[in-house]
Amino acid sequence: MSTETIAIEKVRKPLFTAKDRKLITDPLNDDNPITVQVLGICSALAVTVQVKPALFMCLGLTFVVAMGNFVISLIRNLIPSRVRIIVQLVVVAALVTVVDQALKAYAYDVSKELSVFVGLIITNCIVMGRLEAFALANKPGPSVLDGIGNGLGYSLILVAVAAVRELLGSGSILGFPIIGQWALDLGYKHNGLFVLPPMALIMVGIIIWIQRSKNQKLIEAN
Amino acid sequence: MVNKESNSYTLIFSAVLVVLVGVLLTVVFEITNAPYEKSVEMEKRQNILSAALGKSLTREEADEQFDKFIKQSKVYKADGAEVVGIDAFNLDLAKEMKKPEAEQMYPMFIFQDGSTTRYILGMRGTGLWGPIWGYIAIESDLNSVYYAIFDHKGETPGLGAEIKQAIFQDQFALSKGKKIYQESEFRGVFVEKKGKTPETSEGYKHVVNGISGGTITSDGVNNMLQKYLKAFDAFIKKSGLLSTAQQANLTSNVVIP
Numbered sequence: 347m348s349t350e351t352i353a354i355e356k357v358r359k360p361l362f363t364a365k366d367r368k369l370i371t372d373p374l375n376d377d378n379p380i381t382v383q384v385l386g387i388c389s390a391l392a393v394t395v396q397v398k399p400a401l402f403m404c405l406g407l408t409f410v411v412a413m414g415n416f417v418i419s420l421i422r423n424l425i426p427s428r429v430r431i432i433v434q435l436v437v438v439a440a441l442v443t444v445v446d447q448a449l450k451a452y453a454y455d456v457s458k459e460l461s462v463f464v465g466l467i468i469t470n471c472i473v474m475g476r477l478e479a480f481a482l483a484n485k486p487g488p489s490v491l492d493g494i495g496n497g498l499g500y501s502l503i504l505v506a507v508a509a510v511r512e513l514l515g516s517g518s519i520l521g522f523p524i525i526g527q528w529a530l531d532l533g534y535k536h537n538g539l540f541v542l543p544p545m546a547l548i549m550v551g552i553i554i555w556i557q558r559s560k561n562q563k564l565i566e567a568n
Numbered sequence: 569m570v571n572k573e574s575n576s577y578t579l580i581f582s583a584v585l586v587v588l589v590g591v592l593l594t595v596v597f598e599i600t601n602a603p604y605e606k607s608v609e610m611e612k613r614q615n616i617l618s619a620a621l622g623k624s625l626t627r628e629e630a631d632e633q634f635d636k637f638i639k640q641s642k643v644y645k646a647d648g649a650e651v652v653g654i655d656a657f658n659l660d661l662a663k664e665m666k667k668p669e670a671e672q673m674y675p676m677f678i679f680q681d682g683s684t685t686r687y688i689l690g691m692r693g694t695g696l697w698g699p700i701w702g703y704i705a706i707e708s709d710l711n712s713v714y715y716a717i718f719d720h721k722g723e724t725p726g727l728g729a730e731i732k733q734a735i736f737q738d739q740f741a742l743s744k745g746k747k748i749y750q751e752s753e754f755r756g757v758f759v760e761k762k763g764k765t766p767e768t769s770e771g772y773k774h775v776v777n778g779i780s781g782g783t784i785t786s787d788g789v790n791n792m793l794q795k796y797l798k799a800f801d802a803f804i805k806k807s808g809l810l811s812t813a814q815q816a817n818l819t820s821n822v823v824i825p
Binding site: 429444 | 599
């Protein structure tokens with residue numbers, strides 16, 4: 347009897363259902379954490395001067411959101427609702443500290459590259475936002491997928507903004523010069539405004555504009 | 569079924585969670601601290617030797633070669649008086665910075681390779697978000713800057729954090745001709761907004777360009793350089809090192825202060 351049920355279960359439930367896939371793909375566009383949920387804007391301003399630090403931030407954040415979602419989802423039925431925010435904060439802070447310590451001890455160079463970012467992840471609104479909105483009400487499996495999806499959606503925007511800012515602000519991508527000396531000799535100048543934080547906000551605004559003009563679902567009905 | 573919303577459950581849950589997390593973090597710290605401190609020490613050797621050689625070495629290379637090149641070190645105070653019996657390598661500049669100005673101690677390492685001698689000053693200062701530190705190597709004429717290495721705890725990547733990149737550090741290379749004395753007057757090396765001092769002027773020998781968008785970090789580097797070079801100036805004058813160097817330079821016909 348029981349073997350039969352398991353067999354049916356297996357047929358009915360592939361590794362990734364369409365719903366699971368949506369958890370990953372939705373945050374990339376329709377439910378993007380930065381452009382639609384408007385979370386994590388602070389780090390989008392701070393770490394997008396160059397692509398490399400932005401990539402490290404994305405990796406760190408994706409890991410922490412996925413792990414945080416997993417842990418909170420596991421203990422979701424034990425958490426008293428009055429102190430749930432504090433519990434989320436403790437879990438996230440503990441996770442981030444463990445990651446930070448492990449990096450310092452076993453990947454010293456990477457930890458230097460990341461410097462303050464690891465600590466900054468704790469304060470990223472996406473982490474708390476997803477814990478509150480998803481992990482508290484869903485099973486661990488989908489919660490991990492939701493974390494990865496939101497991490498990727500965040501990464502997409504961050505890397506796009508960083509690429510434009512590094513290219514126009516410093517003439518390079520990932521530190522490799524793209525706009526060569528010949529262009530500078532012809533009178534081209536790097537745009538210093540792109541190095542400064544306001545340009546990140548304007549870039550995010552432009553991305554939201556493009557996204558809304560293409561994606562009919564996001565246009566609010568009046 | 570336990571009432572999850574009762575006060576006692578909430579208190580017990582919180583207490584258990586905090587204790588668990590506390591134990592977890594303590595265990596993690598105990599395991600990871602030793603390898604971390606070893607890396608920090610190796611990095612210090614790496615920074616000192618990289619400044620002295622003007623090229624970046626790996627931590628492992630620096631660890632092997634350190635004792636071969638750096639045989640001597642000195643510790644002195646801001647007035648130039650040498651302090652005997654303190655190991656320059658283990659001098660904790662973070663602690664020194666908390667002392668009153670006159671009691672602070674300054675470390676200097678002496679690099680020796682055959683007849684080549686260079687003096688490497690350990691430095692520490694304050695950036696925008698936290699401490700910054702560095703090592704500046706001075707040639708045996710006690711005037712020309714040979715190279716400098718900078719590092720930081722948590723400056724903004726792409727902005728203040730650029731002080732540790734070659735693009736900033738290379739401004740201190742010997743070929744750039746940076747000097748700490750103008751005629752025989754002490755001036756030091758300043759970090760300024762690009763273009764403030766014209767590149768053709770005499771003053772440009774004492775100026776490197778700051779980082780756009782990283783003004784507070786650049787100012788921190790500037791203050792740090794001034795403080796430690798001034799103490800170095802006091803030390804070499806008081807210890808007679810400067811007059812010895814001048815003698816040597818007179819015979820070799822190089823015009824130095």
